[in-house]
Amino acid sequence: MLTPHGGVLQDLIERDVSIKGELLKEAATLKSINLTDRQLCDLELILNGGFSPLTGFLTQKDYDSVVSEMRLADGTVWTIPITLDLNEETASSLQPKERIVLRDPRDGASLAILTVADVYKPNKQVEAKKVFRGDPEHPAVRYLYDTAGDFYVGGSLQAIHLPKHYDYTELRKTPAQLRSEFLYRHWEKVVAFQTRNPMHRAHRELTVRAAKDKLANLLIHPVVGLTKPGDIDHHTRVKVYQEIIKKYPNGMAKLSLLPLAMRMAGDREAVWHSIIRKNYGATHFIVGRDHAGPGSNSQGVPFYGPYDAQDLVEKFASELEIQLVPFRMKEIERWY
Known part of the structure; x- marks a missing residue:
């Protein structure tokens, strides 16, 4: 770890x-x-x-x-x-x-x-x-x-104390709690997956492949704080996550919720996400196409290039220590 x-x-x-x-x-x-x-x-x-x-x-x-x-x-x-x-x-x-x-x-x-x-x-x-x-x-x-x-x-x-949550309390693990759990389970390598959207079959396939490639376990770590205006509410999304986690190979994946207020800051945010997941005990972090980008403006111009996030995380790789797992598949829609 x-x-x-x-x-x-x-x-x-x-x-x-x-x-x-x-x-x-x-x-x-x-x-x-x-x-x-x-x-x-x-x-x-x-x-x-x-x-x-x-x-x-x-x-x-x-x-x-x-x-x-x-x-x-x-x-x-x-x-x-x-x-x-x-x-x-x-x-x-x-x-x-x-x-x-x-x-x-x-x-x-x-x-x-x-x-x-x-x-x-x-x-x-x-x-x-x-x-x-x-x-x-x-x-x-x-x-x-x-x-x-x-x-x-x-x-x-x-x-004094953390803000209280009244929903999904069993899924809201702190960094210390997740780190302790990974040690208890002997999870030496953990690939973290960020999402602010519902997950579907393609996401499951991509994350399973990433875990197998790295001989690692998976942390499904969706954001349930503030995201992009217009995003699907976290209550609906968590129900989806709870169902899809059942479809992973037994013992491979852990679901935990992250109370993060996203900024949708593209490449800078991808580095930030990497740091946060490192603090939560992950050793690898998936960064996909247009990670944490808000899409395009009203003129159709993208706010960020499709692989800007991967490039900036790679630039800081030696200092971040957490390893980048890049996805460059254009046929897979954005999930982050």
């Missing part, structure tokens, strides 16, 4: 379990922020170690480096800015070293305490161009301009 990205699985829930009571008491005295749906997904993956080596939301130094260089300020490969965006009124009320509690907007539960490192105004035009290639029709660019706050707050987190 590969070492987590950055060398250590940053499981903040486990790290802070001994001070959870103290944090809860402190949280009752602090200024609070109700998270957006995307921030909630991001927070969950920071707290459970899925975003290792991150231990908080990006400071301006890390943010600028990720946007321009696809690396954190310390040089570690990281391609998507994970930011806590706020409106001007809220952001202007915060000071460096101040501690604020981050709350689940659904029930008001205290999830974590953020120690503010800095508050900064990003250049959204640069972020849109560098991270998402700038097309105003790209869903992430639209989100950036129409939904995201104009200020970002960076800082480190202390964990």
